[in-house]
Amino acid sequence: MFAYTGRILHIDLSDKTTRIQRVDEDFLKKYVGGVCLAARLAYDNIPKGADPFGPENALCFATSAFAGTIVPVGDKYSVAAKSPLTNFLNDSLATSYFAAAIKQAGYDGIVIKGKAEKPTYIFIDDDVVEFRDASHLWGMETWDTEEAIRAEIGDDTVRCCVIGPAGEHLVRFANLTNDRGRQAGRGGMGAVAGSKLLKAVAIRGTNPVKVADPDELRAMALEFAQRAQGSGTQKYRILGTPANVLALNSKGILPTRNFQQGVFEAAERVSGEYMHEHHHEKTVACAGCPIACEQVVSVKDGPYEGARTSVDYESLFALGTNCGIDYFPGIIKAIELCDRYGMDTMSTGVTIAWAMECFEKGILTKEDLDGLELNFGNHRAETALIKKIAYREGIGDLLAEGTKRASEKVDKGSERFAMQVKGMEMAGYEVRGCQTFALGAAVGTRGPCHNRSLAYEADTHAEVPLFTCGPERGQIAKDKEDFAAILDVMMFCKFIRRCFDDLYADSAKFYTLTTGIQMTPEEVKKLGERAWNLKKAFNIREGWTKDDDWLPPRCFEDPIVNPATGEKVTLKPEDLRMMIDAYYKARGWTEDGFIPKEKLIELGLEDIAEEIGV
Amino acid sequence: MEYYPHVVCDPDKCTGCRMCELACSLTKEGVFAPLLSRIRNVRIEPVIQMSVSCQLCQDPPCVIACPQQALSQSEETGIIIVDEDLCTGCGWCIEACPFGAIALNPATKVVVICDLCQDLEEPQCVKYCLKDALSLSTTEMVAQKSRREAVVDLLRARETAAS
Numbered sequence: 041m042f043a044y045t046g047r048i049l050h051i052d053l054s055d056k057t058t059r060i061q062r063v064d065e066d067f068l069k070k071y072v073g074g075v076c077l078a079a080r081l082a083y084d085n086i087p088k089g090a091d092p093f094g095p096e097n098a099l100c101f102a103t104s105a106f107a108g109t110i111v112p113v114g115d116k117y118s119v120a121a122k123s124p125l126t127n128f129l130n131d132s133l134a135t136s137y138f139a140a141a142i143k144q145a146g147y148d149g150i151v152i153k154g155k156a157e158k159p160t161y162i163f164i165d166d167d168v169v170e171f172r173d174a175s176h177l178w179g180m181e182t183w184d185t186e187e188a189i190r191a192e193i194g195d196d197t198v199r200c201c202v203i204g205p206a207g208e209h210l211v212r213f214a215n216l217t218n219d220r221g222r223q224a225g226r227g228g229m230g231a232v233a234g235s236k237l238l239k240a241v242a243i244r245g246t247n248p249v250k251v252a253d254p255d256e257l258r259a260m261a262l263e264f265a266q267r268a269q270g271s272g273t274q275k276y277r278i279l280g281t282p283a284n285v286l287a288l289n290s291k292g293i294l295p296t297r298n299f300q301q302g303v304f305e306a307a308e309r310v311s312g313e314y315m316h317e318h319h320h321e322k323t324v325a326c327a328g329c330p331i332a333c334e335q336v337v338s339v340k341d342g343p344y345e346g347a348r349t350s351v352d353y354e355s356l357f358a359l360g361t362n363c364g365i366d367y368f369p370g371i372i373k374a375i376e377l378c379d380r381y382g383m384d385t386m387s388t389g390v391t392i393a394w395a396m397e398c399f400e401k402g403i404l405t406k407e408d409l410d411g412l413e414l415n416f417g418n419h420r421a422e423t424a425l426i427k428k429i430a431y432r433e434g435i436g437d438l439l440a441e442g443t444k445r446a447s448e449k450v451d452k453g454s455e456r457f458a459m460q461v462k463g464m465e466m467a468g469y470e471v472r473g474c475q476t477f478a479l480g481a482a483v484g485t486r487g488p489c490h491n492r493s494l495a496y497e498a499d500t501h502a503e504v505p506l507f508t509c510g511p512e513r514g515q516i517a518k519d520k521e522d523f524a525a526i527l528d529v530m531m532f533c534k535f536i537r538r539c540f541d542d543l544y545a546d547s548a549k550f551y552t553l554t555t556g557i558q559m560t561p562e563e564v565k566k567l568g569e570r571a572w573n574l575k576k577a578f579n580i581r582e583g584w585t586k587d588d589d590w591l592p593p594r595c596f597e598d599p600i601v602n603p604a605t606g607e608k609v610t611l612k613p614e615d616l617r618m619m620i621d622a623y624y625k626a627r628g629w630t631e632d633g634f635i636p637k638e639k640l641i642e643l644g645l646e647d648i649a650e651e652i653g654v
Numbered sequence: 655m656e657y658y659p660h661v662v663c664d665p666d667k668c669t670g671c672r673m674c675e676l677a678c679s680l681t682k683e684g685v686f687a688p689l690l691s692r693i694r695n696v697r698i699e700p701v702i703q704m705s706v707s708c709q710l711c712q713d714p715p716c717v718i719a720c721p722q723q724a725l726s727q728s729e730e731t732g733i734i735i736v737d738e739d740l741c742t743g744c745g746w747c748i749e750a751c752p753f754g755a756i757a758l759n760p761a762t763k764v765v766v767i768c769d770l771c772q773d774l775e776e777p778q779c780v781k782y783c784l785k786d787a788l789s790l791s792t793t794e795m796v797a798q799k800s801r802r803e804a805v806v807d808l809l810r811a812r813e814t815a816a817s
Contacts, residue, residue, distance in 0.1 A: 109676070109679060183699075197688075220699040221700065246689055247687075248687035250685050251686075265782070266784065269784055321700075323668075323669060324670050326671035327670075327671065328671060330673060332669035349700075433781060542688050
């Protein structure tokens with residue numbers, strides 16, 4: 041077996057036992073890695089109806105064939121579990137050295153269940169797994185935790201995946217953090233770790249990774265690494281994803297003040313261009329990445345002097361424009377705090393924006409907010425609130441539940457503008473403008489995730505007109521999802537997607553050169569579909585119905601302006617229903633969005649066809 | 655005194671991607687194994703990234719330290735030559751190297767040191783460094799570049815002051 045190890049490490053924190061599950065080439069060829077392998081591990085190891093914070097929930101890590109090799113942007117892992125935010129399957133992705141370390145230690149995946157008696161960290165030293173006391177690390181921020189563990193073990197090559205105070209306090213959108221700047225975000229994987237009293241997974245992997253055809257692979261890798269210096273990645277290399285701010289603002293699809301507008305009047309001051317000129321320190325890369333998109337920025341003076349972190353568009357929209365904040369140093373500080381506490385910047389920002397709107401509408405008062413004047417644009421209140429959320433202090437205890445639960449509790453009409461789907465806060469593409477993504481956001485298995493859907497690309501790249509919809513969007517959204525899933529299963533970073541001549545043929549070739557397992561472009565094509573159906577199957581087992589695939593009332597009731605025409609636009613419920621129907625049809629599902637048995641059998645998922653299929 | 659050409663890393667250009675480690679270990683050992691790479695990337699987050707390999711020192715401390723006389727320096731190229739029959743893997747050279755540029759191959763118990771890919775057209779780490787952070791340079795070449803940059807900066811400052 042090349043590149044793969046054929047071994048899944050199972051760890052039970054309750055009784056401190058471990059075991060190795062052997063998987064063969066047929067299994068690995070079917071599930072490959074990433075979100076598909078993680079979803080399979082989650083399906084097999086998390087019982088129906090599991091409490092996301094119960095010992096029965098399992099954190100399921102999966103790497104890919106490419107982790108630890110020279111295949112560009114391949115050092116990635118996925119981690120799946122039942123989400124405390126959505127109560128459905130959440131699959132997060134993160135990148136860099138920790139992903140390679142899993143492989144170098146000898147595993148294709150790691151499943152962690154149970155609950156420790158006291159704060160614990162797991163040290164995986166190749167074949168040896170230790171359960172170590174983490175009492176002295178409990179309460180520590182993410183970056184400090186990583187350094188403390190490396191110092192304790194006394195080896196710089198130890199890679200850590202950790203939680204911060206947010207995970208410890210079960211903030212429903214707490215992250216796992218690795219290699220300092222990388223987060224497995226969104227669906228609360230850090231909170232799942234926190235519920236298990238698991239502070240960190242530290243790995244020292246010393247095994248070499250062998251590939252089937254080193255010479256061919258090395259030549260192909262070099263060719264792609266060279267392509268990755270070209271126009272297909274230029275945006276990421278120079279301004280990074282913050283380049284989106286001005287691009288989206290000019291199209292009227294930059295979510296602003298809790299999705300009340302699609303244009304931010306001060307967009308220049310929170311743009312990638314502004315950041316590059318005033319705050320840029322260095323551009324760095326994840327392990328194995330020839331692109332390098334991570335823009336490390338810092339604040340040199342003023343009230344946030346010394347703040348320093350890396351900034352991506354989604355953090356910038358959520359904690360910036362969507363909270364009406366136009367003071368860049370304040371946004372840098374807010375992102376830094378989220379990173380230190382180990383908390384999803386997107387959900388944090390959208391939740392704070394909801395609270396800001398509640399304050400401005402008189403639904404939450406200054407007293408409710410521990411004395412904070414939570415107007416849109418108040419960066420001091422935002423940074424104060426972030427700490428309260430991470431530690432569940434005062435009003436932070438409510439907001440740590442996310443917008444869905446918080447708005448249900450506060451009531452008074454605030455659910456109307458709680459910008460969430462399935463409990464997860466929305467991403468930074470205004471769905472009244474990006475209506476293909478409106479569909480993608482409604483049907484996403486983990487919630488309204490732009491990365492899993494990729495449907496926004498059809499809207500923002502003029503494949504279809506903005507501010508319009510149509511039945512053809514069903515097929516487009518499905519194709520974009522499958523395309524994204526192939527990248528997430530093979531485990532290529534999405535930022536290299538424009539360097540492929542043909543994603544199916546190129547990734548089949550990379551896969552075969554790496555593993556020696558024959559794979560055809562047609563088989564690659566099926567992978568995306570298999571991953572989506574498997575994730576959907578998990579949700580169906582959890583009681584999903586088509587009512588879960590919908591958008592918040594604001595999208596239908598409050599218009600935004602299309603700057604090209606001056607028209608006020610809302611999404612019509614009947615249009616969304618029409619697109620969802622078309623999407624279910626494109627997927628080969630029933631009118632109610634369930635999966636026919638034959639579909640599951642066609643995708644090689646015959647073993648779950650009886651339980652899930654209709 | 656002339657310096658030998660060796661692999662030089664510009665830390666301003668290095669992104670910490672470690673393609674150099676992967677290219678090196680594949681070239682030298684046939685596997686991807688950063689621990690066996692002759693060049694090692696150091697990251698001190700968030701903004702310090704730099705790769706380090708043999709500097710081909712004058713009077714190399716590794717050669718002096720070796721109790722088995724297993725190490726010698728080529729007069730022509732400056733490369734440190736390891737006599738695999740004599741090396742016992744004791745690690746004195748590793749400890750003596752002020753750059754941490756020597757590694758032990760745990761399988762063979764012999765140390766490994768950068769040989770600039772003598773048998774290939776160029777060091778493979780340089781070839782795979784897509785950010786041009788790595789180059790095969792002499793210390794004098796690095797100094798020339800620094801002098802040039804310093805002069806440009808100085809004159810630019812004077813121009814700015816004049817205008």
